[in-house]
Amino acid sequence: MREPITRRKFVKKSAVAGAVLAASAGRVFLVASRVLAASIDPAASRKFGASLKGRLVLPGDSEYESARTLWNTRHDKHPAMIARCAATDDVVRCVEFARKNDLVVAIRSGGHDPAGFSSCDGGLVIDLGAMDAIDVDHARGLASVQAGVHVGQLYSALGKHGLVAVSGSCPTVGVGGLTAGGGEGWICSKYGMACDNVLAAEVVTADGRVLRATSNVNPDLFWAIRGGSGNFGVVTRFGLRTIPLARVMKGSIVYPVSRCREVLRFCSEFIAVAPEELTLGISYGVPGPADQIFITICWCGDPAQGERAIKPLRSFAKPVSDDIRVVPADRGLIDSDDSSMPYFESGAFISHLADRDIETLCDAISGAPSRYSLEMFQLGRGVERGDSAFPLRTPGFNIDLVGSWRSAAERDAAAAWVDQRRKALEASSTGVYVNSLGDPGMARAAFGANYDRLVQLKNKYDPTNFFRMNQNIRPTVLGAQ
Structure with a gap:
């Protein structure tokens, strides 16, 4: 699972030079953002800011640095304006102002997008964080x-x-x-x-x-x-x-990571016949116990039936530990909070794990970067009944690969590990989950059969592609960006 990672001071000249270059690039973007913000008619900017029920944050304002920072600190963007909206009317005014002044717009809710789409350089961020009723x-x-x-x-x-x-x-x-x-x-x-x-x-x-x-x-x-x-x-x-729903069964059964292949084979067969009330996840990685693999479950039905349903998970091998218990639902449906850090993220959706996939996933432990996580989350039969643009409608595993780093020297290795493992899973993959994509330009893969x-x-x-800070579905009409 992802853990807090802090940047360390670089001691080698090459690392120091890289840090200086990155800082210099950040200053360039900040200066450019200030110039762009100043280039907009000041009276119009003041009028725009005054029209908002929320607050307009500009480069140089005391809260600008915190307002622009994203969860994935790999992305270091400097918008010209950040509108902290307080109501829907504010969002309307933002759209109108951005269109009139030809500003790129990014939409921010929680700021967790791994590809950094919830901010932009030189544009307007529509921050919805204060709209929390x-x-x-x-x-x-x-x-x-x-x-x-x-x-x-x-x-x-x-x-x-x-x-x-x-x-x-x-x-x-x-x-x-x-x-x-x-x-x-x-x-x-x-x-x-x-x-x-x-x-x-x-x-x-x-x-x-x-x-x-x-x-x-x-x-x-x-x-x-x-x-x-x-x-x-x-x-x-x-x-x-x-x-x-007032309570759920939640917790993890832990096995030695040396039994990774056995765990994955068993879980792949188990979810095919498991009741819908059970959702299962598998995770391993560093930091965390490098020698352990976690099977985490949530059961949203009768606890007595849940005990019977998960018994096979507890008995196919000898677990290291087991902390599954009944907890209030509002606590059981969330996991511990991660900390902001730089990372690359990608993945694949696989309906049934073939032997080659299990080998790829277990071999990923060797050669992994110093900070990584490999998480598999079950999408059960409930997804088959949906009717929306979300394309992954076959039960299976959403596989999430995350590589992070503590120094610039580790960055390339983390990116390569994620990319290599994603490519190794492509033969079995039937799609990718858009919320797990750290690379831009993957809209066709993300939306699959729904793309056209x-x-x-x-x-x-949106014929002019006004909303394009996303896995972008590019319009085919004239005038699109």
Whole structure:
């Protein structure tokens, strides 16, 4: 699992030179951003900032550095403006201002995007983080959730009512970005992806309109925003289906990593027949116990049935430890929070692990960088029932590869390890999960069979490619960026 990593001082001349160059490049971007911000009519900028219910942050402001910093510190971007929006009207004004002044726009919910799309150099960041209201409608089984809400906030608010919603597992991830790309979580094997549990949405489009999207109102937009990863507008509010669930079984069964092949073969067969109430993940890596492999489970049904269901996982070999227990759902559906760090991330989706895949995954331990994680997350039969732009509709494993570093000298090795393992899995892969892609320009791979339909909807809702800081679905009409 990912652990905190701090940058160390470089002691070799080459490393020092690299650090100096990186710092110099950062100063260049900062100066350029200040110049661009100043080049916009100052009166217009002041008027724009004054029109916001939130706050406009500019280079040189005291909060600029913290406001521009992304979760993946590999990306060091310097926007000309950061609009910390407080309401949907603010988002509309941002869209209008950016279009009038020909500014690139990036949308930020939680800032976790591994490819760095939630910021930009020299453009306008629409930061939704302050839009974090949650309203629960018990009668309708609905939670109205603004796009800046973090996953941990969502579970905590719903847990007070004995409810959950399908969402992610990292507490600081933004619900907006997570849901727009699909949204895997610990109950998705039964209830589908987060995007499949959206019942309504409020969307600001590229021309500044505020549209409602449901299965009956703008149904094509409703289909596209659930999995289309920000290509069609800024979703400012989601109506999420709520699920009565007060407790889950959660924890990990740990085996020696030397039994990696045995663990993967067994788990691959086990999930094929496991009940939908069970979602399973497998992880190993460094930092962390380098000699251990973790099978983590979440059971969202009756605990007595859960004990029977997971018994095979506890008995096919002798575990090192087992901490599975019944916990409140709002705690069980999240994992420990990671720390911000630089990393490369990519992956593959595989419906059934062939022997060659198991060999690739277990051999990945040798030759791995000093900091890495290999995580496999089960998407169960619940994903088959969804109808949205999210393309991964066959049960299987989403495999996530992360390589990080503590010094510039380790960066290339981390990137190469991720890329080599991803390529080795391509023969079995039937797609990739867009929220796990650290490389830009992989839209066709990310959206798979849905890509051509999404292009037609991009032509309709964003023909000039105004929203292009994403795994970009490029429109085919004239005038597109």
